[in-house]
Amino acid sequence: MTDVRFATREIGSLGKPSWRVKTYAGRPLDPEDVAEAERWGARLELDGYQTLVEILRQKAFDEADLVAIGDWAVRYGLGLLEKAGLDVVYDGEQRRSEMYDHVAAHARGFEERGTVRSFDNKYYTKAAVVEAPSVDGPQDVEEYRFVRAHTDCDVKVPLTGAYTMVDWSYDEHYGRGGALGGSQERRREARRRFVTDVAEHVIRPNVVGLVGAGAEWIQIDEPAAATKPDEVSLVVEGFNAALAGVDAKKKSMHICFSDYGALWPSVLELEECLELQLEFANRDSRGLGTRDEDRPGYVDTLRLFKEHGYPGVGLGVLDIHSDFVEPADLVRDRVLYAVKVLDDPGRIQVNPDCGLRTRSWDVVYEKLANMVEGTRMAEHALTRVSAAAGTR
Amino acid sequence: MTVDAGYTDGSVMGATTVRLGKKDLARFSAVAYPELRSEPKIGMEHKSARFQQTFGGRPALPAPRRVNHPPFMQLEGPTVWTTVALTLHADGQSEWELVGASTFPRHWVYDNEGKLVSKVGITDFKEWWRHSFGKHTPWGDETSPAFVTAVETALERSLSTAIMRADTKPEIRKYHSGERLMVQGEHADQLFLVLDGVVLVLVDGEPRLREPIPAPDLPAGRWLATLPAPHALAQAARGASSAQTFAANVLAPQIEAYTGARCALVVLVDPFLSRVGPATDAVAALHELPDGVEYALHLPFGDASGLLDDLADAPVDAVGIDFHATPLAAIPDDFPKEIAAGVIDTRTSALESPEEVIAFAEQLLQRKPKGLSLSTNGDLQFVPKRIAREKLACLGRARATLTEGVPA
Numbered sequence: 001m002t003d004v005r006f007a008t009r010e011i012g013s014l015g016k017p018s019w020r021v022k023t024y025a026g027r028p029l030d031p032e033d034v035a036e037a038e039r040w041g042a043r044l045e046l047d048g049y050q051t052l053v054e055i056l057r058q059k060a061f062d063e064a065d066l067v068a069i070g071d072w073a074v075r076y077g078l079g080l081l082e083k084a085g086l087d088v089v090y091d092g093e094q095r096r097s098e099m100y101d102h103v104a105a106h107a108r109g110f111e112e113r114g115t116v117r118s119f120d121n122k123y124y125t126k127a128a129v130v131e132a133p134s135v136d137g138p139q140d141v142e143e144y145r146f147v148r149a150h151t152d153c154d155v156k157v158p159l160t161g162a163y164t165m166v167d168w169s170y171d172e173h174y175g176r177g178g179a180l181g182g183s184q185e186r187r188r189e190a191r192r193r194f195v196t197d198v199a200e201h202v203i204r205p206n207v208v209g210l211v212g213a214g215a216e217w218i219q220i221d222e223p224a225a226a227t228k229p230d231e232v233s234l235v236v237e238g239f240n241a242a243l244a245g246v247d248a249k250k251k252s253m254h255i256c257f258s259d260y261g262a263l264w265p266s267v268l269e270l271e272e273c274l275e276l277q278l279e280f281a282n283r284d285s286r287g288l289g290t291r292d293e294d295r296p297g298y299v300d301t302l303r304l305f306k307e308h309g310y311p312g313v314g315l316g317v318l319d320i321h322s323d324f325v326e327p328a329d330l331v332r333d334r335v336l337y338a339v340k341v342l343d344d345p346g347r348i349q350v351n352p353d354c355g356l357r358t359r360s361w362d363v364v365y366e367k368l369a370n371m372v373e374g375t376r377m378a379e380h381a382l383t384r385v386s387a388a389a390g391t392r
Numbered sequence: 393m394t395v396d397a398g399y400t401d402g403s404v405m406g407a408t409t410v411r412l413g414k415k416d417l418a419r420f421s422a423v424a425y426p427e428l429r430s431e432p433k434i435g436m437e438h439k440s441a442r443f444q445q446t447f448g449g450r451p452a453l454p455a456p457r458r459v460n461h462p463p464f465m466q467l468e469g470p471t472v473w474t475t476v477a478l479t480l481h482a483d484g485q486s487e488w489e490l491v492g493a494s495t496f497p498r499h500w501v502y503d504n505e506g507k508l509v510s511k512v513g514i515t516d517f518k519e520w521w522r523h524s525f526g527k528h529t530p531w532g533d534e535t536s537p538a539f540v541t542a543v544e545t546a547l548e549r550s551l552s553t554a555i556m557r558a559d560t561k562p563e564i565r566k567y568h569s570g571e572r573l574m575v576q577g578e579h580a581d582q583l584f585l586v587l588d589g590v591v592l593v594l595v596d597g598e599p600r601l602r603e604p605i606p607a608p609d610l611p612a613g614r615w616l617a618t619l620p621a622p623h624a625l626a627q628a629a630r631g632a633s634s635a636q637t638f639a640a641n642v643l644a645p646q647i648e649a650y651t652g653a654r655c656a657l658v659v660l661v662d663p664f665l666s667r668v669g670p671a672t673d674a675v676a677a678l679h680e681l682p683d684g685v686e687y688a689l690h691l692p693f694g695d696a697s698g699l700l701d702d703l704a705d706a707p708v709d710a711v712g713i714d715f716h717a718t719p720l721a722a723i724p725d726d727f728p729k730e731i732a733a734g735v736i737d738t739r740t741s742a743l744e745s746p747e748e749v750i751a752f753a754e755q756l757l758q759r760k761p762k763g764l765s766l767s768t769n770g771d772l773q774f775v776p777k778r779i780a781r782e783k784l785a786c787l788g789r790a791r792a793t794l795t796e797g798v799p800a
Binding site: 113114115116117126128170171172175176179180181182183184187229 | 774
């Protein structure tokens with residue numbers, strides 16, 4: 001008999017606690033903020049959380065206090081993910097401002113141009129590339145070391161991908177001159193040079209530093225991957241250039257809220273990519289069942305994985321845009337359906353659709369705990385089937 | 393005749409009546425919040441003024457409850473508000489608009505004669521109860537647009553009263569968004585009364601315009617309207633209905649309403665066509681649109697090279713082409729339509745110079761299209777306002793040089 005086992009992971013971001021946000025913004029704390037720190041510290045059974053509470057009760061915070069508060073935000077994030085039972089964790093990106101700005105602000109060659117609308121009434125600060133981008137050294141090594149020192153779980157480091165950095169930036173450097181009325185080839189070549197420079201001179205130095213510090217799993221986040229279907233090959237080139245020659249044990253890519261049909265066959269060229277972690281639950285039914293008609297959010301994309309045979313799938317089973325807490329048996333059925341379609345449990349791991357930063361910690365905890373429980377239920381069901389087959 | 397404008401007087405809040413059974417025990421005046429009034433917006437040529445005002449408050453009685461945002465508990469009752477706009481014209485005409493409203497209770501609009509003229513189609517008590525407090529209101533940083541529906545007729549109101557107060561209690565059902573209430577042609581012996589929500593009626597399974605969007609307050613014959621092209625609507629509907637149907641049932645009545653208000657140009661935007669091509673169906677659908685107004689078909693953010701043969705025969709006066717994605721070499725000589733040349737790239741902060749725009753326009757003119765106008769290659773929402781203004785200024789300077797000989 002073979003036990004089936006799926007690793008459960010988060011994707012990246014968690015919401016930042018109000019006490020972390022307000023203290024860093026220089027805003028006064030309300031008693032409710034401190035109460036939240038106490039409530040979650042106790043709930044997560046974090047050693048010494050009263051130290052944080054005492055800091056937060058101060059009227060003012062000096063540099064050392066802010067460093068301590070930042071560290072505690074990471075410990076709380078880790079604690080939440082561990083308590084929910086995940087196998088692979090990170091820090092909920094508690095130290096990062098936002099996935100685009102975190103990189104653009106660190107690298108040379110980007111200049112802020114102002115605030116633009118990204119979705120609905122959400123805005124972000126967009127930068128323009130004004131010269132070939134580069135960095136002086138790795139950006140996230142200390143962040144990784146702190147995480148590694150504070151958890152016994154496996155660790156996966158999420159990094160914004162080169163193509164998303166390019167697609168979310170204005171180009172005032174590579175495309176200058178002759179753009180008006182110019183050829184498609186000329187425009188494409190300008191985009192390729194931009195992607196390659198970001199991958200080689202911004203992302204890769206960080207990856208090399210992280211792997212040198214012991215990071216075993218690098219996840220490249222490319223939410224912009226399918227925005228322009230004819231540029232998916234550039235996404236692949238960016239991934240390969242960022243990770244070329246890097247001896248990480250696991251390399252993967254996360255993409256969400258896209259037309260996944262545009263990804264193949266280009267993604268077959270991803271080098272040593274363990275899996276694509278994709279969003280599925282957002283487009284799925286909330287009813288139970290493992291027939292095609294029960295799982296409209298999964299059927300088409302999983303067939304692409306099946307048809308092409310590469311890479312593995314990080315199965316999004318939690319809708320991060322909703323407070324709806326997926327029951328464990330719904331998670332179970334989503335996993336069982338994926339196994340049925342792919343006919344290979346070894347190609348499947350389980351995660352939320354995307355980072356959970358837009359949900360409250362109460363909702364996140366319930367969702368993740370159910371994700372873990374549902375995954376264990378699926379494993380149990382599959383192991384039973386495997387055992388029954390073995391005794392015949 | 394011109395107008396000046398200002399606000400006078402104030403607003404009045406209602407009160408909460410506490411009842412025990414059918415007996416009124418007491419009335420408590422609600423707590424009013426400060427009125428939020430925007431500066432009156434003076435219309436074109438000083439012939440109208442638009443006022444917008446938000447008024448609201450909370451019940452005087454406490455309503456302890458759990459809420460969905462920090463601090464997760466509230467004692468004060470949830471906030472209720474209404475945002476209304478009124479446009480007064482110098483010639484005595486006026487229009488009103490229910491701009492926004494709290495999601496509960498239902499909002500009713502009466503005219504100056506006390507006649508019910510409109511109501512909000514959807515209420516959401518749970519959303520209001522859990523979210524409507526503090527900064528999650530217009531006094532913080534959020535508001536909710538109101539989905540306004542026509543009020544029922546006197547007959548419909550009389551019927552609804554008869555149903556709800558009949559001796560036999562009606563069955564109350566909840567439907568999810570998208571569920572069918574009934575199907576055209578099927579035998580039915582039930583009467584439905586919609587207590588909350590909006591029912592979409594598809595006649596012969598096809599979409600129809602509920603009612604035209606009112607024309608804007610702009611000088612007759614000097615304004616343009618931007619609408620999605622029929623093919624764009626069909627693409628967005630993922631095959632649920634054809635481009636021809638959208639043109640005939642949805643766009644045509646809207647365009648007729650605009651034409652009646654002396655719209656000079658209808659710009660039909662199709663962000664899909666240059667990606668999915670060919671243009672055969674898209675062009676055929678345009679024949680369903682009414683005459684009496686000029687049309688431009690604008691293709692933002694895409695290479696139109698492969699579509700130009702079909703577009704030469706399209707029943708439009710101008711074709712908008714993104715020249716930051718379409719090579720100049722793709723434009724044939726003597727193109728029989730005006731080209732609205734998308735020479736300003738609204739997806740980059742890099743600023744075009746008037747000189748490069750002029751040089752490009754002159755190259756384009758050598759190909760002798762039926763006409764030439766200068767434009768952006770898409771909406772300006774993709775760049776910050778400061779950059780958008782600079783890009784438009786570049787367009788203006790290039791035009792001035794080309795048409796009036798003003799040095800760039």
